[in-house]
Amino acid sequence: KATPRVRQLTASLIQHLHDFARENDLTVDEWMLGVELMNEAGRMSDDRRNEGQLVCDVLGLESLVDEITFKLASDAADEPTATAILGPFYRHDAPKLPMGACIVDEKTNKEGDRTWMHGTITDFTTGKPIEGVEVDVWHTAPNGLYEQQDPDQPDMNLRGTLTTGKDGKYDFYCLRPVPYPIPYDGPAGKILKALDRHPYRPAHIHFLLKHHGYKPIVTQIFDRNSKYIEDDAVFAVKDSLLVDFKPFQGDPKADFELPYDFKMASF
Ligand code: DHB
Ligand code: FE
Secondary structure, eight states, X not given: OOOHHHHHHHHHHHHHHHHHHHHTTXXXXXXXXXXXXXXXXXXXXXXXXXXXXXXXXXXXXXXXXXXXXXXXXXXXXXXXXXXXXXXXXXXXXXXXXXXXXXXXXXXXXXXXXEEEEEEEEEETTTOOBOTTOEEEEEOOOTTSOOGGGOTTSOTTTTEEEEEOOXXXXXXEEEEOOOOEEOOOSSHHHHHHHHTTOXXXXXXXXXXXXXXXXXXXXXXXXXXXXXXXXXXXXXXXXXXXXXXXXXXXXXXXXXXXXXXXXXXXXXX
C-alpha cells in the first residue's frame, strides 16, 4: 500500500542505489552480476533455506535494523534484555513443553554437552516476576545444523516453547552449542568470499519471548568462550548477551549449568 512511509522508503532506496551506481561508475556487466545474485537467492529460498535473509545478514543489515529498533524501544537507564537478530532459521509452532523438559532428541544426539538452562523473567521496571511468558528456544545440533537443514534430525529437534508460571521462572535441558558456518554455497557465501570473510558464527542459543503486556524480545545468548565471538559472520554479538556455561555436578541429566535472567519492558 502506498502509505507516506512506503513512499519515503522507496524514494530513499532509489536515491541511494543511484548514488551507489554513480559513485562506482557501475557498468552493465557489474549490475547484471547483482541481478543474478538476487535471482539465485530467490531460486534457493524455500521453507528450509531463507537465502534472502542470509544475504542481508552477511551485509550486516539485520543486525543494524535490530540495533535501530532496540534503541527506539529503550530509553531507560536500566535496559531490558538486549535484542539480537532473529536469523533465518526460526520456526513457528515449536512443540509446547512443560518446565524442565529436554529439547534434545536422545536417539540422534549422542554427542554434545548436556546443559541445564534456567532463570527468571522479570518486569525490568518493577523487578517483579512475569507469569505466562512464552519462551521460544532453538539452537543447532553438534554438527552445526538446525533440524530443518538436516534430514537426520527429527522434526523440531532442539526447539521448544515453555510458558512461565507465577514465579516467572523457566528451565529446560539443551546442549552446549558449538560454533558453525552459515550456509555458504549460495549468494551469501559469494559475498563473504568476495570480502575474504569466513562464514562462522560463535556458539549461540536463540530466544523469542512473548507476553501480551510486554514488548517481545528476539535475542540470542552467546558462549563467552566460543570462537568467533569477536568476528561473528552476521554481527549479532552484544556484550550483555555473553554467558558462562558452568560445570555442574549432582544432576545425571546435565554436565553444565547455564543461569540467565531476562528482563522485559511493558508496552
Ligand atoms: C544467521 C543467524 C543465525 O542465528 C544462524 O544460526 C545462521 C545464520 C544469519 O543471520 O544469517
Ligand atoms: Fe542461529
